[in-house]
Amino acid sequence: MNAKQLTAKDFITIGIFTAIWFVVEFAFGMLGYIHPYIVASYVVMLPLAGAIPMMLFYTKVEKFGMITIMSILIAIIMFVTGMGYLGAPLCIAAGLAADLIAKSGGYKSFKKTVLSYGVFCLWICANYFPVIITAESYRRGLVEAGFSAEYAESLFRAINTRTIGVLLIVCFVFGCIGAYLGKAAVKKHFEKAGIV
Amino acid sequence: MKRVRLDPRTKLYMILVVSSIVMMSATTPLLWAVRLAVTAIPLALLVVEKRYASALRFSVLYAVALLLSFRFLSEESTGVFQSLLTGYCGIVVQFMPAFITAWYVVRTTKIGEFMSAMQRMRVPDGIAISLAVVMRFFPTIKEEYAAISDAMRMRGISLGGGSAVKMVEYRMIPLLFSCVNIGDELSAAAITRGLGGKGKRTSVEILRLQVFDWLLIAAFTAAAGFFVVFKYVL
Amino acid sequence: MKENIIEIERVSFRYKGSAEGLLEDVSLRVKKGELLLLTGASGSGKTTIIRLINGLIPHYYPGELAGSVTVAGRDIRRTELYELAGLVGTVFQNPRSQFFSVDTDGEIVFGPENIGLAPEEILRRKQKVVREMHIEKLLDKSLFALSGGEKQRIACASVSALLPEVILLDEPSSNLDQNAIENLREEIKRWKAQGKTIVISEHRLWYLKDLVDRVLYMDAGVVRREWSGRDFAAMGSDEIRALRLRPLAAPELLAPDCGLACAGKDGCAMTEDLSEPGGGIVLRDFYFSYHRKPYLLRKKRFAENDPMLSLRIARLVLPKQAVVAVIGSNGTGKSTFLKCVCGLVKDCGGSIELDGKIYRGKDRLKLSYLVMQDVNHQLFTDSVEAEVLLSMREKSGARYAAILESLGILAYKDKHPMALSGGQKQRVAIASAIAADARLMLFDEPTSGLDFSHMEKVGALLKSIAAQGNTVLVATHDPELIELCCDYILCIENGKLGYLKKTRPRIGVDGVSA
Numbered sequence: 003m004n005a006k007q008l009t010a011k012d013f014i015t016i017g018i019f020t021a022i023w024f025v026v027e028f029a030f031g032m033l034g035y036i037h038p039y040i041v042a043s044y045v046v047m048l049p050l051a052g053a054i055p056m057m058l059f060y061t062k063v064e065k066f067g068m069i070t071i072m073s074i075l076i077a078i079i080m081f082v083t084g085m086g087y088l089g090a091p092l093c094i095a096a097g098l099a100a101d102l103i104a105k106s107g108g109y110k111s112f113k114k115t116v117l118s119y120g121v122f123c124l125w126i127c128a129n130y131f132p133v134i135i136t137a138e139s140y141r142r143g144l145v146e147a148g149f150s151a152e153y154a155e156s157l158f159r160a161i162n163t164r165t166i167g168v169l170l171i172v173c174f175v176f177g178c179i180g181a182y183l184g185k186a187a188v189k190k191h192f193e194k195a196g197i198v
Numbered sequence: 199m200k201r202v203r204l205d206p207r208t209k210l211y212m213i214l215v216v217s218s219i220v221m222m223s224a225t226t227p228l229l230w231a232v233r234l235a236v237t238a239i240p241l242a243l244l245v246v247e248k249r250y251a252s253a254l255r256f257s258v259l260y261a262v263a264l265l266l267s268f269r270f271l272s273e274e275s276t277g278v279f280q281s282l283l284t285g286y287c288g289i290v291v292q293f294m295p296a297f298i299t300a301w302y303v304v305r306t307t308k309i310g311e312f313m314s315a316m317q318r319m320r321v322p323d324g325i326a327i328s329l330a331v332v333m334r335f336f337p338t339i340k341e342e343y344a345a346i347s348d349a350m351r352m353r354g355i356s357l358g359g360g361s362a363v364k365m366v367e368y369r370m371i372p373l374l375f376s377c378v379n380i381g382d383e384l385s386a387a388a389i390t391r392g393l394g395g396k397g398k399r400t401s402v403e404i405l406r407l408q409v410f411d412w413l414l415i416a417a418f419t420a421a422a423g424f425f426v427v428f429k430y431v432l
Numbered sequence: 433m434k435e436n437i438i439e440i441e442r443v444s445f446r447y448k449g450s451a452e453g454l455l456e457d458v459s460l461r462v463k464k465g466e467l468l469l470l471t472g473a474s475g476s477g478k479t480t481i482i483r484l485i486n487g488l489i490p491h492y493y494p495g496e497l498a499g500s501v502t503v504a505g506r507d508i509r510r511t512e513l514y515e516l517a518g519l520v521g522t523v524f525q526n527p528r529s530q531f532f533s534v535d536t537d538g539e540i541v542f543g544p545e546n547i548g549l550a551p552e553e554i555l556r557r558k559q560k561v562v563r564e565m566h567i568e569k570l571l572d573k574s575l576f577a578l579s580g581g582e583k584q585r586i587a588c589a590s591v592s593a594l595l596p597e598v599i600l601l602d603e604p605s606s607n608l609d610q611n612a613i614e615n616l617r618e619e620i621k622r623w624k625a626q627g628k629t630i631v632i633s634e635h636r637l638w639y640l641k642d643l644v645d646r647v648l649y650m651d652a653g654v655v656r657r658e659w660s661g662r663d664f665a666a667m668g669s670d671e672i673r674a675l676r677l678r679p680l681a682a683p684e685l686l687a688p689d690c691g692l693a694c695a696g697k698d699g700c701a702m703t704e705d706l707s708e709p710g711g712g713i714v715l716r717d718f719y720f721s722y723h724r725k726p727y728l729l730r731k732k733r734f735a736e737n738d739p740m741l742s743l744r745i746a747r748l749v750l751p752k753q754a755v756v757a758v759i760g761s762n763g764t765g766k767s768t769f770l771k772c773v774c775g776l777v778k779d780c781g782g783s784i785e786l787d788g789k790i791y792r793g794k795d796r797l798k799l800s801y802l803v804m805q806d807v808n809h810q811l812f813t814d815s816v817e818a819e820v821l822l823s824m825r826e827k828s829g830a831r832y833a834a835i836l837e838s839l840g841i842l843a844y845k846d847k848h849p850m851a852l853s854g855g856q857k858q859r860v861a862i863a864s865a866i867a868a869d870a871r872l873m874l875f876d877e878p879t880s881g882l883d884f885s886h887m888e889k890v891g892a893l894l895k896s897i898a899a900q901g902n903t904v905l906v907a908t909h910d911p912e913l914i915e916l917c918c919d920y921i922l923c924i925e926n927g928k929l930g931y932l933k934k935t936r937p938r939i940g941v942d943g944v945s946a
Contacts, residue, residue, distance in 0.1 A: 009394055010385065015381060017328040075325070192374075308534065395517070
């Protein structure tokens with residue numbers, strides 16, 4: 003049997019971490035509707051919050067495909083929960099790139115893991131795609147859906163074609179920072195306890 | 199009474215349509231009517247499945263949010279409280295239909311049915327297994343989290359002693375330990391029962407689209423078509 | 433002479449990166465149709481042998497493996513796990529983690545579906561298994577809604593449906609009450625009658641003693657003793673005790689019928705303990721219902737005369753400085769009772785009176801501490817030291833060291849709690865409870881799945897906690913633990929109080945009830 007092939011155990015691991023990750027992101031995501039600037043700050047918050055489970059996940063990844071499949075699952079879940087399909091290509095592309103980067107480090111190199119997680123986090127910006135791509139109708143939609151004009155204005159001030167580049171970079175940077183923090187947490191707990 | 203069992207594929211189609219409609223904003227009363235109609239169907243289905251509590255809770259939440267956003271909040275709402283309220287009503291109004299549908303589907307679809315549907319739709323086994331585990335794991339996370347939060351209350355550390363980092367750490371670390379353990383045992387038990395074999399997996403869930411399925415598919419297709427036509431064409 | 437179906441030849445094994453679970457040059461043969469029991473202390477290698485036979489070693493748990501394992505003529509090392517699925521079935525210890533589906537029907541057919549049987553054949557097998565096991569009532573339910581015993585029955589059914597020749601059970605009774613163990617016993621009996629080869633790793637012996645053909649006693653990775661089933665069953669209790677095994681005699685104590693002597697308005701009290709003023713802890717008005725689900729808002733109070741109550745305790749006086757066993761069958765309200773008493777169930781009112789002070793609502797949390805069945809849920813920090821300090825209101829280095837010392841875990845103070853053994857984790861949780869100045873210590877099944885030595889240690893610990901002036905309530909199905917350390921027995925049935933009685937001088941003596 004090819005040792006590089008994903009086994010049932012790997013698929014179960016992917017499922018478990020996707021579920022945990024989704025719950026974490028959802029809990030933090032709910033905060034976003036308090037104010038649009040918080041929506042924009044997803045790029046800081048979500049990479050940091052998701053870092054602990056993800057770094058633990060990285061310790062279990064040894065084969066190509068696990069991160070990619072996770073990103074596919076996230077894209078599916080995003081779609082199912084009404085976040086739209088516009089972000090799906092970015093999400094899966096980010097997952098695939100993250101997988102390739104981690105693979106180039108043999109899934110062992112910590113440097114590559116940091117980069118990989120930074121890239122993986124770019125999917126978070128996929129959440130903003132509807133805001134940017136369909137800006138005008140989205141704004142109308144927001145106001146008609148009951149959001150105040152102020153909310154909509156702030157949202158567009160924070161997220162538009164000009165800021166998206168910045169948001170992507172911030173996302174990546176905080177992904178990398180998150181990776182360091184997450185790794186520290188994994189060291190502090192899981193390595194010390196001897197389970198990874 | 200014979201239970202109405204929807205084909206899982208019908209349910210997936212429902213999700214597809216509802217999340218598409220949710221993404222397109224409703225701009226006229228007519229479009230709102232369509233949106234409400236597609237929200238009412240999963241609610242009604244929840245009632246059929248005897249999940250009265252969830253159905254009631256969702257309906258009330260959705261109704262209140264709708265009422266608040268239309269009646270009391272407008273473009274001019276400002277201020278912290280108002281924007282907070284606007285925000286939450288916004289999310290509820292916006293995502294509730296998709297959420298209700300997803301909830302209905304996850305709660306009423308058996309893992310076996312789901313796997314069978316995935317296989318019929320030629321989704322690779324790996325993705326099907328992973329998704330099935332995601333579905334299986336939500337209730338587990340809920341159980342584990344409930345126990346952990348009990349333990350936190352007992353120790354008086356629910357607020358992490360005032361530190362946000364601790365608050366997250368105390369919740370997440372035991373949860374991850376538990377989930378990894380359970381996952382390990384779950385994999386072992388699944389693999390010794392042949393999961394992941396080379397042969398083709400079979401299923402006792404015979405999928406057949408019945409009258410009711412076709413009716414729903416037709417209704418949802420009509421709703422989606424109607425929505426698109428009235429929003430973008432006319 | 434029957435042929436051997438399992439042959440383990442000179443196997444040594446060590447888990448990757450660990451010194452535990454060593455097997456040293458173990459050889460063992462099991463004949464077709466034989467029922468073999470593996471017993472011995474935890475960590476003696478019983479589970480490792482089970483894992484060798486079902487192939488989890490080396491395919492799932494990697495490590496250094498020497499020697500050969502053959503099952504039904506197949507070399508396990510060269511056989512993929514999924515190829516073994518129709519041949520070897522395993523029932524695991526933890527009922528919560530061994531199911532893949534969410535619904536019971538799906539779980540029973542899960543194995544046969546995986547190995548690709550025709551749907552008609554699978555349904556036929558499912559019907560047969562359901563009929564044989566009498567589990568019609570469990571069909572079409574969510575597995576999350578079942579009790580541990582019911583989950584374990586579904587696990588057995590799921591294994592049965594694969595029609596394996598060899599069935600392995602890894603400490604299957606750990607989380608079960610007596611009724612559920614009886615069911616398990618019936619199942620094993622049926623498998624035996626069907627000619628299956630069965631290997632069981634187990635601490636509890638009473639339910640197996642007249643079924644087994646052969647018994648192996650393991651110690652530190654080696655098979656130390658071997659008996660025929662008949663010789664084993666005839667062993668004296670002294671000999672059993674010398675081997676540090678659980679007794680062979682069936683427990684008579686935990687009959688689920690409590691009678692409802694104390695269910696009334698006045699409740700229960702051990703009057704002789706209340707002769708001095710303030711001699712007991714008085715619980716009043718604990719009412720709670722799971723069935724009355726509030727739809728939107730939580731319901732604040734449950735009335736005493738509510739017919740749907742899951743817990744109905746008007747008044748209960750518990751003695752101080754004593755260990756009280758809380759018994760009753762699974763799902764009868766023991767855990768609910770504990771959670772309500774310590775104030776974890778928000779909707780459950782009720783007050784606790786101790787030394788003239790009355791504690792209500794959240795104050796109950798400060799007075800009491802629950803050591804959970806799965807103690808992993810209540811360990812939060814990265815060292816034993818930090819864990820105990822977290823609970824102290826006034827941090828005192830001397831005091832925490834004294835607490836750890838008294839529990840015998842001072843040597844581990846810098847270790848991560850999760851790196852410790854189950855028993856040590858439990859001690860860490862107890863240390864936190866003492867550090868938090870809890871007076872009422874509650875334990876939910878502290879000895880489920882423990883071998884005799886560990887159970888004995890827990891018993892001694894509970895006694896010493898009570899001796900320091902605390903009241904200990906311990907929900908348990910473990911008759912040996914009760915015999916060892918409990919002063920009183922409190923029986924709960926359907927959320928109502930059955931009786932509260934003294935255990936001494938001897939368990940099972942009637943007429944001591946209050």
